Amino acid sequence: MMKLEKDLKNIEQIAKQKEAENISFHKYLKDLDAEKIDKIVYRLYERVRAQIDCRDCGNCCQNLRPIASYKELSKFVTDENMESYMYLESMPCKHHKDKKCSDYLNRPEECRLYPYLDEVNFITKAYSSLQNYAICPHVFNVLELLKIELDWSYKKTS
Numbered sequence: 001m002m003k004l005e006k007d008l009k010n011i012e013q014i015a016k017q018k019e020a021e022n023i024s025f026h027k028y029l030k031d032l033d034a035e036k037i038d039k040i041v042y043r044l045y046e047r048v049r050a051q052i053d054c055r056d057c058g059n060c061c062q063n064l065r066p067i068a069s070y071k072e073l074s075k076f077v078t079d080e081n082m083e084s085y086m087y088l089e090s091m092p093c094k095h096h097k098d099k100k101c102s103d104y105l106n107r108p109e110e111c112r113l114y115p116y117l118d119e120v121n122f123i124t125k126a127y128s129s130l131q132n133y134a135i136c137p138h139v140f141n142v143l144e145l146l147k148i149e150l151d152w153s154y155k156k157t158s
Contacts, residue, residue, distance in 0.1 A: 002148060004051055004141045008059055015134030021154040022130050022143070028152060034123045040149055041142060045117040048141045058099040060114055063135045075108065115139045
């Protein structure tokens, strides 16, 4: 069994090293049976989630901007200048404290759904997952385990 990577600096470094590999893996996934891949991804995600608590990380809160409606956003952002927050690249969430969500049980829907590994048709969303590969230990480990399970290996083309 592969040891899960939890160190965010290692994940970021490995992600840079594996950019071409992950693009190749994404192309490979497109030709596979979507239902079969979904079942594998769900199972791997459950395994990873049981070993890595996202509340210990908070990296998504620091690196991603949730997409939220005015109603949803108002729970986390003060009313003044609400419109400007809706379009910022980086939204300062009022519940993000010490690299963690201080209101985790009431976080926005977008945050609850992240990293989207338990949604149907993973193959069509694989590119988004690859974008989160360097940010989220769940995504990183699920994709690495998926490569192993599918017995996929990267063949460099020069």
